[in-house]
Amino acid sequence: MREFFLPVIHSALLSAGIMTEKPINIEQPADKKFGDFSTNIALLAAKECRKNPRELAQTVIEHLIFPKDTISKIEVAGAGFINFYLAPLFIMQSVEQVLFDGDEYGKGSIGKGEKAVVEYVSANPTGPLTIGRGRGGVLGDCIANLFDAQGYEVTREYYFNDAGRQMQILGESVRLRYMERCGKAIEFPATHYQGEYIGEIAELMYQDHGTALAESTEVPIFKKRAEEIIFASIRKTLERLSIRHDSFFNEHTLYMPDEAGITANQRVIDKLRANGFISEYDGATWFQTTKLGQEKDKVLIKSSGEPSYRLPDIAYHITKFERGFSMIVNVFGADHIDEYPDVVEALKILGYDTRRIKVAINQFVTTTVDGQTLKMSTRKGNADLLDDLIDDVGADATRLFFIMRSKDSHLNFDVELAKKQSKDNPVFYLQYAHARICSLLRMAQQEIGFDPASSPDRHLLQLLNSPAELQLGFALLDYPDMIKTSLRLLEPQKMVEYLHALAEFFHRFYQECPILKAEQDVAKARLFLSLATRQVLRNGFRILGVSAPESM
RNA sequence: GUGCCCGUAGCUCAAUGGAUAGAGCAUCAGCCUUCUAAGCUGAGGGUUACUGGUUCGAGUCCAGUCGGGCGCACCA
Numbered sequence: 001m002r003e004f005f006l007p008v009i010h011s012a013l014l015s016a017g018i019m020t021e022k023p024i025n026i027e028q029p030a031d032k033k034f035g036d037f038s039t040n041i042a043l044l045a046a047k048e049c050r051k052n053p054r055e056l057a058q059t060v061i062e063h064l065i066f067p068k069d070t071i072s073k074i075e076v077a078g079a080g081f082i083n084f085y086l087a088p089l090f091i092m093q094s095v096e097q098v099l100f101d102g103d104e105y106g107k108g109s110i111g112k113g114e115k116a117v118v119e120y121v122s123a124n125p126t127g128p129l130t131i132g133r134g135r136g137g138v139l140g141d142c143i144a145n146l147f148d149a150q151g152y153e154v155t156r157e158y159y160f161n162d163a164g165r166q167m168q169i170l171g172e173s174v175r176l177r178y179m180e181r182c183g184k185a186i187e188f189p190a191t192h193y194q195g196e197y198i199g200e201i202a203e204l205m206y207q208d209h210g211t212a213l214a215e216s217t218e219v220p221i222f223k224k225r226a227e228e229i230i231f232a233s234i235r236k237t238l239e240r241l242s243i244r245h246d247s248f249f250n251e252h253t254l255y256m257p258d259e260a261g262i263t264a265n266q267r268v269i270d271k272l273r274a275n276g277f278i279s280e281y282d283g284a285t286w287f288q289t290t291k292l293g294q295e296k297d298k299v300l301i302k303s304s305g306e307p308s309y310r311l312p313d314i315a316y317h318i319t320k321f322e323r324g325f326s327m328i329v330n331v332f333g334a335d336h337i338d339e340y341p342d343v344v345e346a347l348k349i350l351g352y353d354t355r356r357i358k359v360a361i362n363q364f365v366t367t368t369v370d371g372q373t374l375k376m377s378t379r380k381g382n383a384d385l386l387d388d389l390i391d392d393v394g395a396d397a398t399r400l401f402f403i404m405r406s407k408d409s410h411l412n413f414d415v416e417l418a419k420k421q422s423k424d425n426p427v428f429y430l431q432y433a434h435a436r437i438c439s440l441l442r443m444a445q446q447e448i449g450f451d452p453a454s455s456p457d458r459h460l461l462q463l464l465n466s467p468a469e470l471q472l473g474f475a476l477l478d479y480p481d482m483i484k485t486s487l488r489l490l491e492p493q494k495m496v497e498y499l500h501a502l503a504e505f506f507h508r509f510y511q512e513c514p515i516l517k518a519e520q521d522v523a524k525a526r527l528f529l530s531l532a533t534r535q536v537l538r539n540g541f542r543i544l545g546v547s548a549p550e551s552m
Numbered sequence: 553g554u555g556c557c558c559g560u561a562g563c564u565c566a567a568u569g570g571a572u573a574g575a576g577c578a579u580c581a582g583c584c585u586u587c588u589a590a591g592c593u594g595a596g597g598g599u600u601a602c603u604g605g606u607u608c609g610a611g612u613c614c615a616g617u618c619g620g621g622c623g624c625a626c627c628a
Contacts (some may be wrong), residue, residue, distance in 0.1 A: 011618095027568070027585065040570065053608075056559065079608065124628070226568065230624070244628050251628095284626055295554085302626040305587060309628045334622045337556050363557060364622070410621065414566065417577090424577060432590050439588055447587085485568075497566070500575085504592095511583090511592040552590070 001037065001481060002026045002069075005084070009039060016054070028478075035075070035083030036091075036474065042080040053080025091470055092461040094477035095372040098532035099455055106479045106539050110487075111152030116327035117320050118144040121211055121238065121245070122159040125196055125230040126170045129237050134386040135365050135411060138402040138545070140331035141243045142492035143360060145543045149483050152327060156244070159316060161251035162192055162227050164309075169193065170230075171223025177202035178222065182214040199232075201226050237387050241395050244546050254306075254315045264315040265307050268346070269300060275349050286317035289342060298342055313339070314346045323353050328357045329490070360490040362407040363427050369415045387398035393418035396546045397427045403492045403544065426500060427546070430537070433503035435552040440515065444527050447516055456528040463525040466508040472529060475502045479536050483543070492544060498541045 005026045015022065022044035029038050042057035049056055057076040064074065074083040088548050098105045120140020123133050141156070148154045161167070162537050173192040177199045180186045188194075205213070205225055213221065238244070253262040262270075269285065272278050277288045283303030287310065300311040320328045330340065344354050365387070366373050390398050397418040404426060421428055444450035464473060479498070486494040515526045541548045 025568080025570095027570080029571075030567075030574075031571075034571065038570090040609095046608075063603090081571070126628095161628075164628065170572090282626080286626095299626045304626075306626085308626065334557070336628085337623055339623095339628085342554095361557080408556070409565080414564075417564090425590085426576080428578090428590055432588080436588055436591080444586055483567080490570085493566090504575090507591055508593090510587080512586075516587045552588080 001477065002509045003456050005037060005039070008064055008066055009041065009060070012060050012065070013041070013045075016059050016063040017051060018045060020062065022048075029083065029234070030082075034081065035073075035076060036086045038077075038081050038083045040081055041099070042076075042082060045093050046080065056080065057082050060141065072239075074148045076313055086474070088465045088470055089458070089462055091473045091477055092464045092529075094473055095461060095464075095528055095532040097457060098476055098479075098535050099528065100537060103539060103542075105535060106149065106483050108150045108480060108484065110149060110150040111327065112486070114152050114326045115154040116144075116329060117155045117157050117323070117330065118147065118329040119157045119159055120144075120331040121234075121243070122332070123234065124160050124164070124166060125162065125227045125234060126166050127193060127230060128197060129234055130384050131367060131386050131389055131413070132365050132384070134241070134331040134389065134398065135362050136331055136333050136483075137238060137243050138241060138399050139360060139362050139407055139492065142403055142495075142544055143329060143331060143487075143490055144543065146483060146487040146490075146492065146495075147327065147329070149543060155222050155246050155325070157247045157249055158245040159249045159251065162223075163252045163310075167223055167227065168219065170198075170226050173198045173221040173248040174201050174205070174222040174226045175216075175219055179214060180206050181206045182211045184214065197230070198226075201229050204229070219244055237390070240387075240390050241399055249285050249316065251312050252314045254319075264319070265311050268311060268315050268318065268350075272300075272346060277349055278344075288341065288345065290344055291346065309339075313343050316355075317343055317347055318350070318352070319357075321347075325357055329360065330357070331360045337361060358490060360407060362408045363412055365402075365411045389413075389415070389501055396438055396463055397425070397429070398429075400427045400496065404456070404496045406493050407491060419460045426496070428552075430499055430503050430541075430546070430550055431549050432439055434534060434541070434548045435539045436510065437506070437537075440510075440530055440548045441527065441534070444516060444523075446518070448523060450507060450524065450527050452527075452531055456525060460521060460525040460528065463522050464529055466513060468505070468512045469526070469529060472505040472509045472533060474504075475505050476532055476536050479540070486543075495540055495543055499537065501545075502536060502540070503535065506530070 006024060009024050013024075020041070022041065024041050024042075025039055027038055027040070029035055041052045041072055046053040046056055051172070054076055057080045060082060061074055069087055070090045071084055072087040075083050077083050101107075118140055120143075121129075121133060121137045123129060129137070144156050169192055173188075173268060174187055176192065178187045180188075181199075181202050205222070208356050257263050269278060272287060277291060278288050278300075279288055281296070284299050285301035286297040287300050288297050298310055299308045301307050307409065332339070339357055344357060347357075348354050365383070386398075392415060393401075400416050401413055402411065417426075418423055441450070441452055445452070464470070475498075479502075482495060482498045487521070509526075509529070513526055515523055515530070517523075518526060538548045
């Protein structure tokens with residue numbers, strides 16, 4: 001709706017001879033008594049125009065020219081707000097629009113012709129996914145959906161490394177458990193992976209090889225098998241949440257020489273050196289971030305000759321630019337907060353447009369059962385495994401709970417609440433609204449022969465003018481803006497809140513307005529409104545990756 | 553010590569710099585011979601951690617203080 005008001009206000013300012021640099025804000029007042037939309041332009045411009053805001057607002061109003069039958073009232077209020085009230089029929093035409101666009105309703109074209117890469121999860125295959133990873137996974141998936149809804153060509157990418165030290169330790173951990181299984185006495189270091197899954201992998205290898213590998217000190221065969229099994233389990237877990245990546249980028253490729261015999265990592269060093277940001281001391285190669293005002297330089301190549309994680313990270317991001325992505329989105333947890341600024345600095349030095357990079361960082365998750373906070377620990381127990389959580393509360397609740405709070409806030413995952421089949425549980429509240437509409441429509445087809453494939457005309461839409469109906473219709477009108485806002489903030493939580501409000505408005509409408517028992521035309525009009533609500537709920541659920549049950 | 557996030561009703565959380573700070577849960581009071589009561593309506597509940605500042609206007613921005621979380625490796 002911003003696009004609707006902006007040009008009209010802009011030309012009103014021009015024709016009224018009001019010159020201002022201030023932006024034209026279109027907002028929705030929290031309270032409907034201040035209109036459906038309002039602008040504060042008179043308040044903002046008052047000073048530079050040396051005029052009283054209310055007078056200025058009055059002048060603006062006199063020059064506003066809206067299309068016929070769209071606005072029912074315009075007024076100056078408060079200190080100088082201009083409030084707009086939409087005409088009921090204009091609001092209700094959203095019903096027509098929703099039904100016409102169907103699954104496409106709400107989609108936009110901000111990203112038309114642009115390629116976006118959204119990187120998320122990106123856990124190395126050292127163990128099963130934890131609940132904390134799950135939050136980032138769902139957040140990333142929803143963000144990818146939002147980009148997709150705005151016309152971006154989206155690649156969902158998973159970045160991983162099967163070469164580094166952690167993977168070496170993984171292989172060694174499995175080897176030790178295997179030896180143990182073969183009856184040998186072992187000493188299992190505390191630095192190694194303690195989880196039960198290590199023993200399970202060792203058991204599988206014992207079943208395949210018997211004791212044939214018992215004398216071997218070779219780690220790679222154990223590492224490789226562990227990686228295969230763990231990666232398969234990670235993908236299976238993600239699949240349960242409908243998270244599917246298009247691309248798995250192995251960090252290892254950055255260590256491989258190209259035709260000219262140079263690795264991507266080496267190219268980064270060369271270019272940074274040419275720009276004067278590389279120095280060598282203490283046997284290592286450093287990125288001179290002290291030149292950028294940081295306290296310490298950062299190691300790019302360790303004295304062992306191996307790159308530290310930062311170097312391939314920079315090289316990896318260069319591939320994102322080189323692969324033609326104009327929008328580069330990274331989703332990760334708060335524990336990686338210090339990871340990206342160095343990468344961005346390096347890319348800036350190398351001449352890349354880092355404004356194209358967006359980072360979404362999610363805060364941590366704690367789970368509570370019966371009000372007791374479970375301490376998350378990878379070392380002990382399975383209490384923090386994502387799979388166990390999905391077993392417990394289901395995929396829909398898992399997804400919705402992960403994104404129903406702002407990503408900047410710590411998430412308190414109440415397992416008991418997520419399992420509840422009542423209105424306390426936001427998942428059921430939302431899905432119940434959808435199921436209720438489905439049930440209503442089934443009944444309508446039987447009882448009054450309503451055809452959901454038909455479309456409403458102006459006459460029918462005019463019958464929808466009670467407060468509950470207008471509130472619901474207005475929410476439908478608002479959906480496209482909701483997608484834009486969620487995307488701009490990289491915050492699917494906005495969509496959850498919106499859908500919760502939409503469901504609430506529907507329940508209220510359902511309560512206050514008899515449908516099948518109403519006079520025939522009114523009944524039809526209300527059914528179309530219900531049908532459109534169902535469509536928007538579905539479209540929103542699709543963005544969030546939550547299912548839309550036909551009955552409950 | 554330092555970087556980032558958070559501090560809002562008893563609890564879990566909202567609020568693009570706007571108007572009287574809102575929902576849900578919990579508590580209390582109502583609404584089903586009627587389309588799914590897994591629902592709806594109403595009531596009570598607040599010095600937005602604290603102190604200053606910027607602004608016509610601050611929960612929101614800035615500075616500082618106090619609390620909580622996460623980082624601060626030649627791990628990723």
